[in-house]
Amino acid sequence: MLRKIPIAVCAVCGVFMAAQYFIISGPVSDLYGAVLDWMQIIFVCALLAGILQVVMSQLKNIARPGSGRVYSSIALAGIAVMVVLGFGWGISRGSPFLWMFDQVQAPMQTTVFSLLAFFVASAAYRGFRARHAESVVLVLAALIILLGRVPLGEMISPLVPQTVGWILDVPAMAAKRAILIGIGLGMTATAIKVIAGMERTYLGGR
Amino acid sequence: MNEIGTWFTALVTLAIYSFLYRDNPFYKAAEYLLLGLTIGYSLVVSIKTVLWPGLVLPLASGEAAKIIPLLLGGMMFIRLFPGLKTWSRIPLAVYVGAGAGVSIPAMLKARVLQQIGATTANVTSLSGIIMLIGVITTILYFYFSREHKGILRPAAKIGTYYMMIFFGATFGYTVMSRVTLLIGRVEFLLGDWLRVITP
Amino acid sequence: MNIDRRIIFVIVALAVAIPLVVPLDLPVAVTDETRAVYDRLEMLDSGSVVLVSFDHEASSLPEVRPLAEAIVNHCFMRKARVIGLALFAEGTAVGYDILNDIAAQQGKVYGHDYVYLGYRPQYTAAILGMGESIREVFPTDYDETPWEEIPLLQGVHNYDDIDLVISVADGSLPTYWVEYAQARYGQEVIAVLTAVMVTAYTPYVDAGQISGILGGLKGAAEYEKLIDRPAAGKRGMDAQALTHLAIAVMIVVGNVIAFGARRKKKTAVAGEHAV
Numbered sequence: 001m002l003r004k005i006p007i008a009v010c011a012v013c014g015v016f017m018a019a020q021y022f023i024i025s026g027p028v029s030d031l032y033g034a035v036l037d038w039m040q041i042i043f044v045c046a047l048l049a050g051i052l053q054v055v056m057s058q059l060k061n062i063a064r065p066g067s068g069r070v071y072s073s074i075a076l077a078g079i080a081v082m083v084v085l086g087f088g089w090g091i092s093r094g095s096p097f098l099w100m101f102d103q104v105q106a107p108m109q110t111t112v113f114s115l116l117a118f119f120v121a122s123a124a125y126r127g128f129r130a131r132h133a134e135s136v137v138l139v140l141a142a143l144i145i146l147l148g149r150v151p152l153g154e155m156i157s158p159l160v161p162q163t164v165g166w167i168l169d170v171p172a173m174a175a176k177r178a179i180l181i182g183i184g185l186g187m188t189a190t191a192i193k194v195i196a197g198m199e200r201t202y203l204g205g206r
Numbered sequence: 207m208n209e210i211g212t213w214f215t216a217l218v219t220l221a222i223y224s225f226l227y228r229d230n231p232f233y234k235a236a237e238y239l240l241l242g243l244t245i246g247y248s249l250v251v252s253i254k255t256v257l258w259p260g261l262v263l264p265l266a267s268g269e270a271a272k273i274i275p276l277l278l279g280g281m282m283f284i285r286l287f288p289g290l291k292t293w294s295r296i297p298l299a300v301y302v303g304a305g306a307g308v309s310i311p312a313m314l315k316a317r318v319l320q321q322i323g324a325t326t327a328n329v330t331s332l333s334g335i336i337m338l339i340g341v342i343t344t345i346l347y348f349y350f351s352r353e354h355k356g357i358l359r360p361a362a363k364i365g366t367y368y369m370m371i372f373f374g375a376t377f378g379y380t381v382m383s384r385v386t387l388l389i390g391r392v393e394f395l396l397g398d399w400l401r402v403i404t405p
Numbered sequence: 406m407n408i409d410r411r412i413i414f415v416i417v418a419l420a421v422a423i424p425l426v427v428p429l430d431l432p433v434a435v436t437d438e439t440r441a442v443y444d445r446l447e448m449l450d451s452g453s454v455v456l457v458s459f460d461h462e463a464s465s466l467p468e469v470r471p472l473a474e475a476i477v478n479h480c481f482m483r484k485a486r487v488i489g490l491a492l493f494a495e496g497t498a499v500g501y502d503i504l505n506d507i508a509a510q511q512g513k514v515y516g517h518d519y520v521y522l523g524y525r526p527q528y529t530a531a532i533l534g535m536g537e538s539i540r541e542v543f544p545t546d547y548d549e550t551p552w553e554e555i556p557l558l559q560g561v562h563n564y565d566d567i568d569l570v571i572s573v574a575d576g577s578l579p580t581y582w583v584e585y586a587q588a589r590y591g592q593e594v595i596a597v598l599t600a601v602m603v604t605a606y607t608p609y610v611d612a613g614q615i616s617g618i619l620g621g622l623k624g625a626a627e628y629e630k631l632i633d634r635p636a637a638g639k640r641g642m643d644a645q646a647l648t649h650l651a652i653a654v655m656i657v658v659g660n661v662i663a664f665g666a667r668r669k670k671k672t673a674v675a676g677e678h679a680v
Contacts, residue, residue: 002293005295005296005299006295006298006299007299009296009299009300010300010302010303010306011303013299013303013304013307014304014307015307016304016307017303017305017306017308018307018308018310018311019307021308021312021589022311033534033537033541036530036531036533037260037530037541038274038278038300039301039305039527039529040256040260040525040527040530041256041260041275041276042275042278042279042282042297042298042300042301042527043526043530044252044253044257044279044526045278045279045280045282045283045297046282046297046298046301047252047526048249048253048257048282048283049282049283051245051248051249053285053286054245055245070235071234071238072238074235074238074239074242075239075241075242075245077239078238078242078243078244078245078246079242079245079249081242082245082246082249083246083249083250086247086250086251086254087250087254091498091547092548093501093502093505098501098502099211100243101243102502103211103215104214104218104243105240105244105247106463106466106495106499107219107394108215108218108219108222108236108239108240108243109240109244109462109463109464109466110387110390110463110465110467111218111219111222111391112222112237112240112464113384113387114387114388114391114467115222115223115225115226117384117385117387117417117421117648118226118388118414118417120381120384120652121381121416121652122410124381124652124655124659125655125656126659128656128659129659129660129663130660133367134366137370137371137374138370138371138373138374138377139656140374141371141372141373141374141375141377141378142374142375142377142381143378143653143657144374144378145374145375145377145378145379146378146382146652146653147649147650147653149379149382149600149621149623149649150382150431150623150646151432151433151434151642151643151646152646152649152650154432154434155431161434165437168375168603168604168607169333170333170336170337170340171336171340171368171371172368172371172372172375172376172607173607174336174339174341174344174368175340175365175368175369175371175372176372176605176607176608177321177337177340178340178341178342178344178348178365178368179344179348180317180608181317181318181321181341181345182348184314184316184321185318187309187313187317188309188313188314188318191306191309191310191313192306192310195303195306202298202299202302203295203298203299204291204295227411244495247494247495247498248494251494251497251498251524252494255497255524255525255547256524256526259544259549260544305529308529308533309584311589312588312589313584315584315588316580316584316614320588324611372604375604376601376605379601379603379604379620379621380600380601381649382601382621382622382623382645383465383468383600383601383621385421385648386468386599386600386622386645387464387465387467388417388421388648389421389425389467389622389648390466390467390641391467392418392421392425392644393467393637393640393641396422396426397425402426
């Protein structure tokens with residue numbers, strides 16, 4: 001019985017939210033607005049529950065001997081700093097919370113992602129091989145975009161940016177459009193399966 | 207204060223870049239610090255800008271309708287208790303079902319119908335014909351319900367070439383994106399920290 | 406030829422650093438895509454309401470910040486009223502900073518010329534909710550000022566009162582703006598994107614679902630040229646160009662070396678067979 005309730009709830013919510021798109025009515029609009037509000041609260045509570053689980057797992061790491069406890073302590077210290085600053089001094093302009101975000105968190109995040117610039121260059125040198133006709137096309141397209149979308153391309157010839165524009169507007173767009181249509185149809189089918197109870201992976205392991 | 211911040215940021219930036227030489231404790235420490243800061247940030251922003259004004263304050267002022275999201279949200283925390291996990295599936299079901307329901311008309315209209323309409327709108331020009339061929343052949347490439355034999359084989363092959371152009375273009379733009387991030391960090395190190403350039 | 410990858414890393418680092426120290430001042434030509442966005446914003450009347458949604462993470466800041474600053478600058482130059490919000494947690498602080506910084510430079514008054522509503526999670530629900538009532542989704546602004554105390558927001562109920570939505574994104578959020586705001590409510594949307602997302606959105610522009618896209622640091626440089634406010638976009642173009650050239654050369658050299666090695670191997674094998 002407990003397994004069937006979520007499936008029924010999912011079906012009712014799904015059918016209602018799909019149907020309300022076509023129904024113009026005050027009470028239906030009100031209920032639709034309420035469900036949207038519930039989705040936001042559920043999302044935030046799921047996020048907080050996840051954060052609690054992460055904190056608990058880091059605490060377990062600290063209780064275990066080994067180098068992991070140092071790193072887990074650093075992670076928990078980071079959480080504590082942001083929580084104390086945020087709830088203690090607020091999150092408005094000029095607050096220590098925003099200072100930490102601007103001066104420490106955001107630059108660190110950018111730095112981690114900027115590592116990819118090095119790895120993408122290394123991968124391009126080692127792995128980007130034009131062995132077959134398809135890979136020749138791939139490499140050529142990449143080279144044209146690499147040079148064409150920076151001022152160098154315009155300096156080589158005015159044809160370069162025009163070629164880039166055509167590549168993006170016709171063949172590349174055609175492939176992306178086909179992928180979009182395919183994904184749209186696939187996701188619609190999956191959504192129908194979820195509402196009909198045929199797809200239950202969101203229930204976890206059943 | 208900003209000077210301290212600049213120095214601290216520069217040191218953690220170099221700690222992260224030390225990974226390029228090899229994995230080391232400084233990089234790991236910086237990674238875990240970032241993890242903690244990001245989690246703390248999300249926690250504070252979610253509570254202060256969503257839960258507090260969206261749930262706590264309305265409940266405190268007597269808005270009875272907020273009891274339902276309170277119960278649904280509260281059930282999510284039941285996941286932390288292994289024996290009672292089943293009850294947390296109900297808010298998940300609301301969330302997933304509602305999301306699936308709104309997505310059906312939206313995706314069908316925006317991703318399928320309007321895109322098909324745009325593909326067939328301009329078939330009188332050469333570019334329009336090339337576009338139409340590209341869309342059809344790429345879709346046929348992904349049609350795996352039948353073996354790619356006969357007419358399907360060359361059609362799927364043509365679709366492959368279109369996709370190679372798309373992936374090559376995407377790679378070029380991906381490089382552009384990643385390099386921009388690196389430019390930002392190097393500008394900080396040379397400008398704000400070492401003052402070799404004026405940022 | 407197997408080069409230690411750390412040598413490649415050094416080449417990339419130098420290709421980025423050298424033009425920052427010794428600027429090349431390469432000219433930036435404006436593309437049709439950027440001009441289309443510029444022309445659309447030039448059509449904004451004084452008092453138009455523009456919703457700028459900061460739908461990105463902190464990791465893409467070096468790309469997103471120049472783009473967002475250029476676009477917000479232009480909105481204020483057109484005397485549009487700007488409502489800022491974020492559908493990603495990290496975009497919250499970034500958007501708050503950018504909006505306040507640019508507003509201060511342009512002498513704009515909070516609550517009258519611009520307002521920042523803050524963050525809402527679950528973007529589907531937020532975008533759809535604003536189609537019915539923006540106030541229901543954001544009962545207060547980021548600083549917890551109630552809706553009724555903010556002059557700009559009086560008379561703004563839902564998308565009917567919004568002239569343009571600009572999504573500043575590093576991921577798939579503009580797709581949701583198209584699917585839920587544009588498709589259902591007819592809301593006009595412009596996407597301001599990191600370069601990696603540009604190829605994903607050209608079909609939407611072609612279909613008329615998005616009015617324009619502005620992408621990458623190059624897009625920021627072009628836009629800065631159009632509004633005559635050179636900034637981070639222009640500064641980064643030299644480094645961008647040289648690094649791209651370095652990577653392109655590495656790809657070509659790698660392929661030439663691999664091709665040569667394959668030919669040598671083929672000749673050696675053919676020679677063995679002949680013997």
